[in-house]
Amino acid sequence: MQIALNDVLKDDGKILRVDADFGPDTFEMKLGKYPITRKTPVSLVLTNKGKRNLLIQGRMDLTILIPCGRCLEEVPVEFELDFEKKIDMNLTEEERREALDECAYIHGYDLDVDELVYSEILVNWPLRVLCKEDCxxxxxxxxxxxxxxxxxxxxxxxxxxxxxxxxxxxxxxxx
Ligand SMILES: [Zn+2]
Ligand SMILES: [Zn+2]
Structure with a gap:
């Protein structure tokens, strides 16, 4: 889902609250594909902090099935995403990418919610998943x-x- 940022960027201090949908039902990365069995809407608060600085706050819960590192049986892993991003909209898309190299979720004046959540899942991905400690x-x-x-x-x-x-x-x- 894409959210247009033009409106919130018009007036300093403006706040936009949106419940957005995260589209994908599987989480795909180099290591493999993982089914998403539960997801809440993405609660977003976008705040225009003035001088074209944007604050993005978001929360979302989801459950992803990840194979146990020992027996490969799928384990439901809960993610409670809670993030905050400061975006300087004075910079061009390229300048932002160089500065942060993780701003792939803003294209022009559109916020790509799927990409934003994707990067948050990746950051929170567990190092080790076991179905039980003594698997x-x-x-x-x-x-x-x-x-x-x-x-x-x-x-x-x-x-x-x-x-x-x-x-x-x-x-x-x-x-
Ligand atoms: Zn196991
Ligand atoms: Zn055997």
Whole structure:
């Protein structure tokens, strides 16, 4: 959703309150695509602070499904976004980009709400997601989720020296 800023920029001290929609139902980045299962409207307060300085305050809650770092099961992660941006509208789009390099959400006199929220989600993205602190992960051989029970894989095979010893025993058995 785009919000025209011309109006609020006309008069110093003017305040514009908007409940905007965040369009996407998935969050996409280099690492992958993540479903958004819940989102509130984006509550925005735009304040003309004078001399073409704009203050953008926003709040939004959303839930994104992110795979557990160990077992890959999707975990609903809550985001409570609460942000504040100061924009100097005296600068050209290019000058702003050089100064902050994160102002991709303002094009001319339009505020791109989707891009603004996108950058906020990215900033708040968790470093590590686990379904639970003691998640057992998946078996490296059969891929079974070990939180749901054990598997029959022989994990001693992972040690090559053990495998050699077993080979010797097996040869004796064959005789
Ligand atoms: Zn897990
Ligand atoms: Zn297994």
């Amino acid at each position: 057992k992960g998946i078996c490296s051989i059969c891929g079974k989720n070990l939180n749901h029970g054990t598997c029959d894989c022989d994990h001693t095979d992972l040690d090559p020296r053990m495998a050699q010893i077993r080979d010797i025993f097996n040869k004796f058995k064959e005789v």
